[in-house]
Amino acid sequence: MNDIKPGMIEEATKNASEVAEKFARHSNSKLGKIKRASQGQFSIDDRDSNTPHIKKVRVVSTVEYYLTD
Numbered sequence: 705m706n707d708i709k710p711g712m713i714e715e716a717t718k719n720a721s722e723v724a725e726k727f728a729r730h731s732n733s734k735l736g737k738i739k740r741a742s743q744g745q746f747s748i749d750d751r752d753s754n755t756p757h758i759k760k761v762r763v764v765s766t767v768e769y770y771l772t773d
Contacts, residue, residue, distance in 0.1 A: 705748065708761065709746065709763075712746070712761060712763040713743060713765065715763075716763045716764070717741075717765060717767065720767040721735075724767070724769045728769075728771055731771065733771040733772060733773055734771070734772045734773070735770075735771065736769055736771060736772045737769070737770055738767060738768070738769055738770075739768040739769060739770050740766075740767075740768045741765065741766065741767045741768070742765070742766050743763070743765050744764040744766055745763070746762070746763050746764070747761070747762050748760070748761050749762075
């Protein structure tokens, strides 16, 4: 888990930035600096009951950005 966790957090942060960029663009704003960020849930579950050796990994991060005109 320690091997994959940093990469998962990095990917979640990148995805948050991409979504925030789109939001800013659609509101005719520019994306500013990060206001607040937190790492929330990190979970590892079986993909399904038939393949317990295959896992589903999920990371949830919350990132708030400033928007500027």
